[in-house]
Amino acid sequence: MLDFDTALARLLAAARSPSRSESVVLAAADGRVLAADVIAPLAVPGFDNSAMDGYAFNVADFAAAPATYPVVARIAAGDAPQPLPPGCAARIFTGAPIPSGCNAVEMQENCDLQGDTLQISKPLRAGQHIRRAGEDIAHGAVVLARGERLNPAALALLASIGVAEVSVYAPLKVALINTGDELVEPGQPLAAGQIYNSNRYALTGLLQRLGCELTVAGLVADDFGRTRSELARLAASHDVVISTGGVSVGEEDHVKAAVQALGELNVWKIAIKPGKPFAFGRIADADFIGLPGNPVSAFVTFLLLVRPFLLARSGAGKITPQAWQLPAGFAWTKAGDRREFLRVKLGDDGRLQLYPNQGSGVMTSLAWADGLVDLPAGQTIAENASVRFLPLSGLL
Numbered sequence: 001m002l003d004f005d006t007a008l009a010r011l012l013a014a015a016r017s018p019s020r021s022e023s024v025v026l027a028a029a030d031g032r033v034l035a036a037d038v039i040a041p042l043a044v045p046g047f048d049n050s051a052m053d054g055y056a057f058n059v060a061d062f063a064a065a066p067a068t069y070p071v072v073a074r075i076a077a078g079d080a081p082q083p084l085p086p087g088c089a090a091r092i093f094t095g096a097p098i099p100s101g102c103n104a105v106e107m108q109e110n111c112d113l114q115g116d117t118l119q120i121s122k123p124l125r126a127g128q129h130i131r132r133a134g135e136d137i138a139h140g141a142v143v144l145a146r147g148e149r150l151n152p153a154a155l156a157l158l159a160s161i162g163v164a165e166v167s168v169y170a171p172l173k174v175a176l177i178n179t180g181d182e183l184v185e186p187g188q189p190l191a192a193g194q195i196y197n198s199n200r201y202a203l204t205g206l207l208q209r210l211g212c213e214l215t216v217a218g219l220v221a222d223d224f225g226r227t228r229s230e231l232a233r234l235a236a237s238h239d240v241v242i243s244t245g246g247v248s249v250g251e252e253d254h255v256k257a258a259v260q261a262l263g264e265l266n267v268w269k270i271a272i273k274p275g276k277p278f279a280f281g282r283i284a285d286a287d288f289i290g291l292p293g294n295p296v297s298a299f300v301t302f303l304l305l306v307r308p309f310l311l312a313r314s315g316a317g318k319i320t321p322q323a324w325q326l327p328a329g330f331a332w333t334k335a336g337d338r339r340e341f342l343r344v345k346l347g348d349d350g351r352l353q354l355y356p357n358q359g360s361g362v363m364t365s366l367a368w369a370d371g372l373v374d375l376p377a378g379q380t381i382a383e384n385a386s387v388r389f390l391p392l393s394g395l396l
């Protein structure tokens with residue numbers, strides 16, 4: 001069995017960079033990966049402007065406080081002000097351009113106005129309450145680099161420099177099959193021995209969140225010929241083919257043999273729990289991923305192995321998941337021979353709570369959890385010991 005780090009390294013090493021890119025409008029770019037650096041065509045802010053509603057002046061006019069100023073101008077956001085004469089003040093509002101001749105703004109709460117004359121009682125600092133041109137983004141700066149996955153904050157940043165379209169990598173074409181004679185889609189009645197296909201819904205959601213262009217190819221029977229022909233058909237028209245189930249060692253498990261007949265298998269069996277029979281390989285020009293049938297095993301291996309692979313394959317740069325050290329609010333006494341990923345929740349006392357049933361088919365554990373404890377093989381956990389916690393929010 002491979003250890004987890006070796007398996008992940010193999011997947012990442014096999015992740016080819018995307019070859020296709022396209023231009024998309026900003027409103028359609030959320031979740032997409034930049035195919036080129038974005039350079040700022042202008043500075044942000046574009047001009048010195050007021051951070052407060054108040055009055056603008058030149059602090060050099062302060063011989064000694066208190067000082068009085070005639071208010072000779074009114075400048076609102078969107079105005080293009082004239083220079084301010086020496087010794088004068090301007091009424092100014094948040095976001096309004098600072099007129100030349102001014103170098104400070106005082107909040108109106110600290111100003112005393114008698115008619116059109118303003119009195120300032122305490123000295124001002126040059127630059128006070130002024131947002132300087134270019135203090136956020138310099139003209140010509142690389143605002144976002146190739147490989148950045150766009151999120152709403154990044155889209156706002158791009159809009160702030162006037163970018164209307166971005167060059168992004170084409171979405172990965174991913175095909176999903178669910179193998180298993182026992183599977184039935186929700187909405188249909190169950191006959192004896194049948195169960196509902198839950199992996200399809202986990203993976204559809206997970207793949208869509210990664211921005212993949214998904215083909216749900218449906219159910220495939222536990223049959224070598226059908227498994228092989230369906231994998232071959234999908235590999236011809238997709239970048240990545242993902243299967244669930246049938247990847248272990250029983251006579252009803254045909255995925256591994258089908259992949260070996262069609263292409264190559266580079267990873268099979270990893271010393272992790274859940275997820276031991278995970279498989280990775282190649283069929284024609286498509287990458288192949290075989291997830292275990294057990295729903296928790298499929299979900300966890302997707303988060304820990306498939307997600308980083310697909311991000312790398314999508315051209316995304318940052319793929320290291322968040323990890324925190326947190327105290328365990330439970331004890332774990334069974335030292336396993338595989339690295340284990342336990343479903344836990346962060347309690348109000350700041351300690352991690354363990355879901356009581358850690359079975360590989362227990363989906364309630366994942367729906368309840370807000371993270372995984374990464375427990376090395378051969379180790380136990382004493383209550384209150386510090387453990388490595390992977391928040392699900394950092395893995396989705």
Ligand SMILES: Nc1nc2c(c(=O)[nH]1)N[C@H]1C(S)=C(S)[C@@H](COP(=O)(O)OP(=O)(O)OC[C@H]3O[C@@H](n4cnc5c(N)ncnc54)[C@H](O)[C@@H]3O)O[C@H]1N2
Nearest residue numbers: 178180196197198199245246247248253276292293294297
């Ligand atoms: N003799 C051995 N048996 C098993 C081993 C082993 O090492 N030696 N490994 C076990 C482990 S660990 C896992 S994980 C499972 C993985 O099995 P497969 O990938 O072959 O998956 P299946 O056998 O097809 O199904 C396993 C389990 O999951 C249910 N399932 C399958 N697909 C779905 C779906 N789409 N939605 C919901 N549930 C699904 C299926 O009914 C089975 O109960 O193998 C162990 N066995």
Ligand code: MOO
Nearest residue numbers: 274275276297360
């Ligand atoms: O790896 Mo299996 O997921 O232990 O049940």
Ligand SMILES: [Mg+2]
Nearest residue numbers: 246248250253
């Ligand atoms: Mg099996």
